[in-house]
Amino acid sequence: MSKEEFEQRWARKSLREMLSAVEVRVGKLEESMENAKKDNVRELLDSQRKKxxxxxxxxxxxxMALKEETMAMTRALSTMMEELEGELALC
Structure with a gap:
């Protein structure tokens, strides 16, 4: 093997290693981006759930306030009706 062939093989091997390293980093980046998307969706859902x-x-x-008010008004009207029935009986 000549020096030139050796250097070409070395260069190819080095390029393959660099490509492999880049592919690993891209994979990690894609995974990181996916996790970030999931986190953003989770935060949005939590925010909407809280609201x-x-x-x-x-x-x-x-x-509850309306129910209490209605019950109080019903009692007052019932009392008024009893009073009016008593006055009607007197008449």
């Missing part, structure tokens, strides 16, 4: 939970809690509190 929806807060809205749900606010709606539940409003519903």
């Amino acid at each position: 929806l939970t807060e809205r749900n809690d606010a709606l539940e509190a409003t519903m």
Whole structure:
């Protein structure tokens, strides 16, 4: 084998090693990008879940307040009806 052939083989081997190293790095980068995408989606979902939970809690509190108000008004109307029935009986 001549010196020139040896250098060509060495250069090819070196290029193959460099290509292999680049392929490994590209693979790691792609994996890293995929993980970043998953993390972003997870963060977005968590954020939306938190907002929806807060809205749900606010709606539940409003519903409870309306229910209590309705019950109080029903009791007041019932009392008024009893009073009016008593006045009607007197008439």
